[in-house]
Amino acid sequence: xxxxxxxxxxxxxxxxxxxxxxxxxxxxxxxxxxxxxxxxxxxxxxxxxxxxxxxxxxxxxxxxxxxxxxxxxxxxxxxxxxxxxxxxxxxxxxxxxxxxxxxxxxxxxxxxxxxxxxxxxxxxxxxxxxxxxxxxxxxxxxxxxxxxxxxxxxxxxxxxxxxxxxxxxx
Numbered sequence: 747x748x749x750x751x752x753x754x755x756x757x758x759x760x761x762x763x764x765x766x767x768x769x770x771x772x773x774x775x776x777x778x779x780x781x782x783x784x785x786x787x788x789x790x791x792x793x794x795x796x797x798x799x800x801x802x803x804x805x806x807x808x809x810x811x812x813x814x815x816x817x818x819x820x821x822x823x824x825x826x827x828x829x830x831x832x833x834x835x836x837x838x839x840x841x842x843x844x845x846x847x848x849x850x851x852x853x854x855x856x857x858x859x860x861x862x863x864x865x866x867x868x869x870x871x872x873x874x875x876x877x878x879x880x881x882x883x884x885x886x887x888x889x890x891x892x893x894x895x896x897x898x899x900x901x902x903x904x905x906x907x908x909x910x911x912x913x914x915x916x
Contacts, residue, residue: 771880772833774872775824778884781868782821783838788861789814795848805901806851809858813894817865820887827880855902862895 793810796803828835844861848854869888876884896909 770875772831774875775828778868778872779824779835781865782817784842785817785861785865787842792848792854803851806854852902855898859895859898862891866891
């Protein structure tokens, strides 16, 4: 899934930044920030849409809340890393187009899994352009995203085999 900004520009995709290590690091960290912005938006949208459904949506709401918190923390850590390199991170869009309205619990859970997969792809791609602590940040984020995506799939009743590989292409 690709979550798109209002103008239709794709977010949460891999980086095509080339250049010296500093430029590459800022580029891939910025791609991860953009993916976090989209994930924060989706998680809050899902949580809000599920609120009126009450107890049957409690697990999905908790998963949305967990994703919302995790992506805010990651975004904040990424902003610090970008600012330490003397650069500015991309701002969040005012809104994002999401592929499905999270009006049912299964739809909301699948949407959460999809946005985690998109963010994980950005984190995976970032690992090639990072070193030391920022690489560790991306790897840790990738693991968390894979776990949250799988939890959402399992909560939606999907079999474990439907998981996206945590390290695509390896």
